[in-house]
Amino acid sequence: MARFSHVTTLVAAALCAAGSAPAQQPAPPAQQGRAAGSYMNVSFDGLSDFGWSTEPDVAALQLGDHDPHVRGFSIPNAELALDGTVDPYFKGFSNIVYKLDAKGETGVELEEAYFLTTSLPGNLQLKGGQFFAEFGRQNAQHPHAWAFADEPLVLNRMFGPDGLRSQGVRLSWLAPTSWYTEAMVGVFNSAGGTAYSFRSDASSEIHGGVPVEREVRGPGDFLIVPRVATSFDLTGTQTLVLGISGAFGPNNSGLDANTQVYGADLYWKWKSLRAHQGFPFVSFQSEALTRRYTAEYRVSSPELQAVGQPYFLPNETLRDRGMYAQVLWGIKPLLVVGLRGEFASGNAGAFASASRATRSRVSPNVTWYPSEFSKVRLQYNYDDREGLGVDHSVWMQFEFLLGAHAAHKF
């Protein structure tokens, strides 16, 4: 009994004595209803970065909204998370994110706010509200759960700086198989910056044209995100999770243009039979994505015209692909080393977009958790952008968590 206060110990001892004497006669249940202390879990997660890059315009290199984005200090993600049971039928979740931009201005976003059913028949489950689409592995994870300080290149390229999320519903079905298989389909609004490859105002980055105003004319104008995931315990210590995902919807390069994104993901983990605080472990995670973006005959953006580009851009199909693979080794309790390799590239289009150029990056890192509630990470990025050359960046990341104990998904 190392450092508990004497008062606590005494009180506890007194309680125990009261509750257990005489020894063989158990006392009636004391302190009944000692379940969760409140109706809602509240937690706050603060993520800050410090570092330097050989590229002075760091934001052009670190494209994720929750990446470090300046030389020096960044606060890219401070997240207030609330969750709880609504009633016998629903649970509710919400994440409100505060972030400081490169000029120190505070931005607030309702990152997620959704309900989840708890008791639908037929192994079904419905989710509704604003939430991350369940595409692949990392898209639905919050930045503090990432194993690296920044968003993988390919996810940024396909889903933009904030990942793929929108307003909608998702239906999931857990198959009655003896091994885990879950099939789900999400239906979302296809507009906005977090539907980057779809009806996003930022889509000029992809196709170079002026985005058209597109109304929602029918079911075909929604964003549909299907996914199937399956998992096997290979041995008592090894687990494999495989998934395939798709994201299909309209894009606003033209009135009838659309986009298809396909993805495959794999996660393998070994954890010792005698794991202490979850260590030692080794994990491998990889996602590969490909995008087919039909761009219609369109007026090029004013910025392009200003630099002498043609006034019209032709009908064309823009194809992009990319992948990342990362290995983590949890050497001993609370110490993890990681290595990530990734690349992304696109075919030649009428508009040579920097956001579609070939790029590769290699990132070793080491993460130390002083406790479950804090984390210090050091990461180096070797970053090779086609036509721009190699950049080197070093990022130090610090995270703290207040409030409800975090629960970790696999």
Added chain:
Amino acid sequence: MSLPTLASAALLALWGAGTPSARRLNVVATTPDLAALALAIGGDAVDVKALAKPTEDPHFVDAKPSHIVTLNRADVLIEGGAELEVGWLPPLLESARNAKLATGAPGRISASQGVTLLEVPSTLDRSRGDVHALGNPHFMIDPVNVKLIVAQIADHLGEVDPANADLFKANLKKFDATLDAKLADWQRQLAPYRGAKIVTYHNDFVYLAERFNLEVVETLEPKPGIAPSPAHLAKVIGKMKAEQARLILVQPFQNRKTAETVARQTDGVVLDIPQQPGAVPNTTTYFDLMDYIVRTLATAFAEKK
């Protein structure tokens, strides 16, 4: 019979795989100790599965997808509660979408409910480490607590499967009788070492110490969940020498090397004391496990006296 009716009948037959009354209850326990109790009470009327392995840290079980399937098919879930599984059970239950296991349902048993927990913090402050708000959750190694828990299990199983309620009651009676006899025996074995001093890795043996009148003088972790630092270990070594504490208890997943280093400098001995049945050979039941723990302790005290 029309073709669709036939097809759905065939599907239903495949799906059900046996009539409900002949089916054993699917009982899932988060840890092997709770599973052993469920088996003792449920007997032939239940199939029992534990999510955590006997040798792993019960605070840090992976929320693997196979557990989602196990929980989806469960009729009853037994958890330790008091935040023991807080890091991994909630997301599993969300994905399992099994209304039978909802909080408050007969199919949900929280073992800590009704047990008087020790070390309930008066204020919540994580500068003292990962202290659990509801008290120390490692309460299963006090047999008196187990008596409360098995009664709860028998109640819930009887409610979920009334046809077998009498069987569960009979098994409970048998279990209680054995426990009373065993407890008297365990207390007799450890009686000569009343007040004996022990050191533990994590703060996870307080209930054992309380029941059998032992004194935990230090833990190798300076605070719950915080790794041992050289400075803290130096303090532990000093205290062990001063108080003549010689036994260091470690669970299978804890860092035995650290304990051995301390033992070398204190003329101490490291004892492998698991809290889960199955972590060492021939410990299938709760009684096997406690027999092993008490025997190992008594032998070590006798040798180190």
